[in-house]
Amino acid sequence: IVDDVFDTGLTIQSVIAYLGDRARLNTPHDIRVAVPYYKPTRNKTGKAPDYYLHETEQWLKYPHSLEGLSVEEIARHRPELYAIIEDCL
Structure with missing residues (x-):
């Protein structure tokens, strides 16, 4: 496995x-x-x-994971996802 x-x-x-x-x-x-x-x-x-x-x-950060990222980090590194969630903030 x-x-x-x-x-x-x-x-x-x-x-x-x-x-x-x-x-x-x-x-x-x-x-x-x-x-x-x-x-x-x-x-x-x-x-x-x-x-x-x-x-x-250590806390592991994978490229596909948003867990543990701040809103600023999502906006900077994953702008396509930030565009989806920004209206909810």
């Missing part, structure tokens, strides 16, 4: 549980997890990804 970040681990845990529910006896015994970013202190599952590139506790 590949994800963008292993933070609390709850997303991966849910995916593995869903896979087990759907695949039943056909569920692979060896399910591995790969992520570019791993946040070990936020982990709530007791499991860690099998493969990761960076261990961090």
